[in-house]
Amino acid sequence: MPNQNHVFESTFNALADPTRRAVVQLLSHGSATVSELASPFSMALPSFTQHLGVLESAGLIVSRREGRSRVCSLNPEALKSAEDWLARCRREWEDRLDRLEAHLATTAKENRDE
Amino acid sequence: MPNQNHVFESTFNALADPTRRAVVQLLSHGSATVSELASPFSMALPSFTQHLGVLESAGLIVSRREGRSRVCSLNPEALKSAEDWLARCRREWEDRLDRLEAHLATTAKENRDE
Numbered sequence: 001m002p003n004q005n006h007v008f009e010s011t012f013n014a015l016a017d018p019t020r021r022a023v024v025q026l027l028s029h030g031s032a033t034v035s036e037l038a039s040p041f042s043m044a045l046p047s048f049t050q051h052l053g054v055l056e057s058a059g060l061i062v063s064r065r066e067g068r069s070r071v072c073s074l075n076p077e078a079l080k081s082a083e084d085w086l087a088r089c090r091r092e093w094e095d096r097l098d099r100l101e102a103h104l105a106t107t108a109k110e111n112r113d114e
Numbered sequence: 115m116p117n118q119n120h121v122f123e124s125t126f127n128a129l130a131d132p133t134r135r136a137v138v139q140l141l142s143h144g145s146a147t148v149s150e151l152a153s154p155f156s157m158a159l160p161s162f163t164q165h166l167g168v169l170e171s172a173g174l175i176v177s178r179r180e181g182r183s184r185v186c187s188l189n190p191e192a193l194k195s196a197e198d199w200l201a202r203c204r205r206e207w208e209d210r211l212d213r214l215e216a217h218l219a220t221t222a223k224e225n226r227d228e
Contacts, residue, residue: 005132012135016127018119028206079204086197090190092142
C-alpha cells in the first residue's frame with residue numbers, strides 16, 4: 001500500500017522531533033491556539049509554526065481559524081494508525097514466539113513419551 | 115525524561131524510512147540473516163547495512179553473529195514503548211472529549227429541569 005506507506009513516513013518523521021512530540025502531548029490535554037502552544041518554547045514563532053505545519057501535513061493535528069487566532073486540535077486517528085502498525089508488527093512477532101514455544105513443548109513431550 | 119525523549123527520537127526517526135519499516139515488518143515474521151533481509155531490496159549491501167545500523171541503534175532490532183552470518187531479530191519492547199506513547203496521547207485526548215460530552219449532557223439536563 002504505497003499511500004499508507006507514505007502516510008507512515010510523514011507520521012513517524014513528524015514524531016521524530018522533540019518539539020513536535022511536545023506539541024502532540026500538549027494538545028492531548030485539549031485544543032489550543034498557536035500562541036498558547038508556542039509559549040512554553042523558546043523558539044522564534046516562524047520556526048514554531050513550521051513545526052505545526054509538519055504536524056498538520058502529517059495529519060497528526062488539524063487547525064481552524066477562530067477570529068484572529070488559529071486553534072489546533074489533535075487528530076486521534078493518525079495516532080491510532082501508527083499505534084496499530086506498531087502493534088501489528090509486535091503481535092506478529094510475539095504470536096510467532098508463542099507458536100514456537102508450543103511446538104517445542106509438544107516435541108519435548110513426544111520425546112518423553114517415546 | 116530526556117533519556118526517554120532521546121529514545122523516541124531514535125525510534126521514530128528509524129521508522130520514518132520505508133526500507134527500515136519494511137525490515138521491521140519482515141522481522142516480525144521471525145529472525146533472519148542480513149543477506150536474507152537484504153534480498154528483497156534492490157540496494158547495495160553497504161547502504162542496506164547502514165539501515166540495519168540505524169534500526170539497531172534505535173533498539174528496534176538486535177543482532178548476533180552465528181558462524182559466518184549475522185542474524186537479526188526484532189526487539190518488541192522498543193515497538194511497545196512507541197506504541198504506548200502514542201496510545202497515552204490518544205487516550206488522554208479521547209478521555210477529555212468524553213468528559214466534555216458528559217459535562218455538556220449534564221448542563222443540558224439541568225437547563226431542561228430548571
